[in-house]
Amino acid sequence: MxxxxxxxxxxxxxxxxxxxxxxxxxxxxxxxxxxxxxxxxxxxxxxxxxxxxxxxxxxxxxxxxxxxxxxxxxxxxxxxxxxxxxxxxxxxxxxxxxxxxxxxxxxxxxxxxxxxxxxDPKHPCMEFRCNLREFCIATDLVCDGINHCADGSDESSNNLCQNTETGTILGLEVTWFVVVVISTFLVLLVLIVGVSICVCRRSSWSHRSGNSIGQQNASYSLGQMYGSNGQVVKPTSGSTTTLADGNATTVPSGNWRRPAGPLGFRKPPARDRPYCPAG
Structure with a gap:
């Protein structure tokens, strides 16, 4: 008060x-x-x-x-x-x-x-009607622990009061238990989607890298080389190279990327240094 x-x-x-x-x-x-x-x-x-x-x-x-x-x-x-x-x-x-x-x-x-x-009982009741005097009261007043009807019928209604009792699951009310379960499911779903995206990206990147390396190796192994006379040179193992007409020539190893000169894959002769006699 x-x-x-x-x-x-x-x-x-x-x-x-x-x-x-x-x-x-x-x-x-x-x-x-x-x-x-x-x-x-x-x-x-x-x-x-x-x-x-x-x-x-x-x-x-x-x-x-x-x-x-x-x-x-x-x-x-x-x-x-x-x-x-x-x-x-x-x-x-x-x-x-x-x-x-x-x-x-x-x-x-x-x-x-x-x-x-x-x-009063003479009026239609769309909410809860008490037993003794048949008064109509608000539904919110039923099963609230307070005797509003004066005869206790609003607190002793078995059907209504049993339905309003909140059960518990694992120590939690049903509403909170449902909220926890849904939240946990959503978190797990987000984690699964994130892991799946990462795995797909890694797989795609590995696939692209493998194809690029394979194409590069294929270009080196299958590429054709041309000699000084315009004939196709096919590399073989070792330092021996076979020309397109069947003639074989020996090329020192390590010269595949150097252009062929007039004499083929030969080491250019060293220049002679001029000799100046002492005066």
């Missing part, structure tokens, strides 16, 4: 709710007003205390309307208990609470108030 009673602009607004639980424990020097409103004009509020123990100088005023003016519907103080009050209903779709406390109290003072927006 002390949080809701802070002095800011939200305090002046009507809070639209399907249901709420208000707690108060030994809150001192309070003087605040809170107004709640239903989402539909066909609804009204049911108020029920799960705990109520007020000091005689503390008062909780309940108004059946949108303002804390006029005659209040209830004035709750130390003389009231939750057993004597039971469930309380408004006639409008508004309820206004005015809580006034003094500067003294104990830890046992306070209350727990359950507020629920209900629709």
């Amino acid at each position: 002390q949080t809701l009673c802070k002095n800011h602009f939200l305090q002046q607004l009507y809070r639209k709710i399907d249901g709420a639980v208000l707690w108060s424990q030994n809150e001192r020097n309070l003087d605040c007003v809170i107004t709640f409103q239903t989402h539909s004009i066909l609804q009204r509020f049911m108020l029920r205390f799960d705990g109520l123990q007020l000091d005689c100088n503390d008062h909780l005023f309940i108004y059946d309307g949108a303002h804390a003016v006029g005659t209040y519907k209830f004035d709750l103080s130390c003389k009231n208990t939750k057993q004597t009050l039971g469930a309380m209903f408004t006639r409008t779709n508004y309820v206004t609470l005015k809580y006034v406390t003094d500067n003294w109290g104990t830890d046992t003072n306070g209350f727990k108030l359950v507020i629920t927006a209900v629709k």
Whole structure:
């Protein structure tokens, strides 16, 4: 209650709710007003205390309307208990609470108030209908651990509450387990695709390099060489070369890349250095 009673602009607004639980424990020097409103004009509020123990100088005023003016519907103080009050209903779709406390109290003072927006049985219900009084309440209030129907039917519905219980797999909730499995699968898929791309690129590069080397070797081994007389020279093993007309000639090794001169693959004669007699 002390949080809701802070002095800011939200305090002046009507809070639209399907249901709420208000707690108060030994809150001192309070003087605040809170107004709640239903989402539909066909609804009204049911108020029920799960705990109520007020000091005689503390008062909780309940108004059946949108303002804390006029005659209040209830004035709750130390003389009231939750057993004597039971469930309380408004006639409008508004309820206004005015809580006034003094500067003294104990830890046992306070209350727990359950507020629920209900629709009467005469109206069609598309959500959840209580068993005892057949009130219609919002589906979000079912199986939330709070008795909104006052008869406990919204918390004891076996079919609904069992379906809303979340199971666990390997210590994780089903939703988180599915998220982890999908994330792991996507990471593995990305790794597999990356490795496959790398392997394909390496294979393609090795294939191209092998073909290039093979073509180069073939050009050296199958290339034809021409002699000085225009005849085709076919290289053979060793230093012996066979000409196209069948004549054989001996060429020193290591001269295949040197052009043939007029005398064939022969070492050019060394030049004689001129001799100048000493004068």
